Amino acid sequence: MREVIKSKISIGAVLLSLAVLVVNTAVHGAIFIFFRNTALNPLITAVLAVLWGVLGVYFLYYTLNWAAEKYPDHLRGKILPYIFIGPAAILLGWLLIIPALRTFYLSFFNASSDRFIGFGNYAAIFSDRLLGVALRNNLLWVFIGTLACVSLGLLIAILADRSSYERIAKAIIFMPMAISFVAAGVIWKFIYYYQPGDEQIGLLNAIVMFFGGEPQAWTSMLQPWNNLFLIVILIWMQTGFAMVIFSAAIKGVPDDILEAARVDGAGEIRIFGRIIIPYISATILTVTTTIIVFTLKIFDVVMVMTGGQYDTEVVATQFYRQFFMYRNFGYGSTLAIVLLIAIIPVIIINLRQFRRQGGW
């Protein structure tokens, strides 16, 4: 009896769900073409576009679910999960996974992607001086940047925990997180600014001159140290992130353990090294991973501060240059893949960490 009803409804339901998909595509396509072809007042365009973007997704799920409702129970139970994760899976597949594979494929072709050259690009990358510099700089960024962010973040979290103005201090340190790299670039350009002559409007040079030093062109002439001055910007921006997470983790250390250690006469430094650090080691790993990943991809700072000149190039800026200025698709793809390969150990650590957290 139930079997009969099931098969009866299915045909209509299948047609209906197909119709829903077609209607969705058509509606969004029509709106898209409308926006592309009509010139409205910018403010009206903005409002309409925001409305479309926000309501459009909900509309998609709503109609898909509505179609699924027409299926019999046991089929619906099988379809529904895929409706829920479908859009996410399709977007990730289309815009991340497949492109990554295509980039991998392109990395074996020449500049205009029409001749297979095997590992030619990979060989070329490691013999090109500029790319060597880019790889060296990326290493500098990852090591110095991550080390400084993590240790400073830990230090500030500990200090803030014991200070009398914890919230303000944390807000101040965390604030640069809200600033874009481009704006931060302007801020720091202004600090490192150098002009020949006596009057310096850059703070760093003014300080150096106050102590009787010579003003310097920090981000250009002082190679290879200029990279360090760029890394300082990353530290300024990312330490707040590390600090907030460490601070939460430190507050999670049970008080009775700390008290017991104090009663036993352990000093604060000893407590820090023997109790707090081991207790929050998982968090330290997470934060380190996040910052390493972030630093490997660094692009904006270098682009805004020096444009990659004066030997400050990193892999991401080289990638941009190869692809968009020299139109060398093979090289560009290969650089992206080198970046990906560099990140693989981090992916593995992350997955392992996730499994240990009781995920699966």
Add this chain to the structure above:
Amino acid sequence: MAAKSRRRGSKTVVNIVLGIICLIWLIPTLGLFISSFRPAADILQSGWWKVFPHQGWQTKDTLTLPKETDLREPIQVDGRTFSDEQLKAGVVVDGQRLQWENRRARTLNVQERGWEALPNFTLDNYRNVLSGKEYKLKQADGSETIQKGTGLSQAFLNTLTIAVPATVIPVLIASFAAYAFAWLRFPGRKTLFVAIIALLVIPLQVALIPVLKDYTALGLNGSYLGIWLAHTAFGLPLVTYFMYNFISQLPRDLFESAFIDGASHFTIFSRLILPLSVPALASIGIFQFLWVWNDYLVSLIFIGNQPSVQVISMKIADLVGSRGSDWHLLTSAAFISMLMPLTIFFLLQKYFVRGLMGGSVKG
């Protein structure tokens, strides 16, 4: 007792050290903020810290020397003799500094050391940057050129139009997916979820070239839809992971009864899960918003140089590139771009920080 007072003593040290660190952290932004209100000429002539009271030379008096004074000969001033070079650089006698005000008119400034400040503030920089009005620039050779300001208002609007949907869309899509991963059983669930975790760390550079090709073929380049989709896909892994952590922690019996009453998963999701997840939605939403607002690379690639959709970070990057020394424009433009994120940051800091911890601190 002794231990307690020692701890209080160390607390003072902690406060001072932390205070110094905070000061160092604040100074860069403070400098930008002050500079953005200073007249263009002032910015180029003196550091921003000169707006605070500081010791400097102030003109107390002006001496006029006889017109026929020969500048090549030693010059007599009040019975003392100086050379032209000395007076050019300024020479200090009895705590007073003598310096030419105008060599041709033979006038000398008599200056004394004292406290001074340069509190000249103006809103012109902001007006310039926001309105894109035309302004005249004197060139070194004396000719005047007319340059157009940057017109940040349009870019501000564009950024907002991109950032709001690019926040709502991924958060909604990710929440649906997270609900399915947490509470529905279906084949391929594990594999898909592990794939998303792995995608967390994939550098988006890997995807840019092929996506750009697809976009060109579909006409999505430079369109709002295209950039929303790009931001959505690049943000999805993290947002999904984060929402999964939250939604999977909700107690099952909370919606089991609703399910027995005949509510569908969709109804449970919209009526129960979404309202219950507001704290998590808010915190990850704020993050996604800040990232999109502050993004440079994605917009640079998918928007290119179409002024009608250009975002604020690109405008500023252009300013840095093309007119590196127009500090009055750069500083105010940078500050305008920071207004929105900073407001959000200070208003919603509570959620922001709590949300950050929810996702990453476990055990």
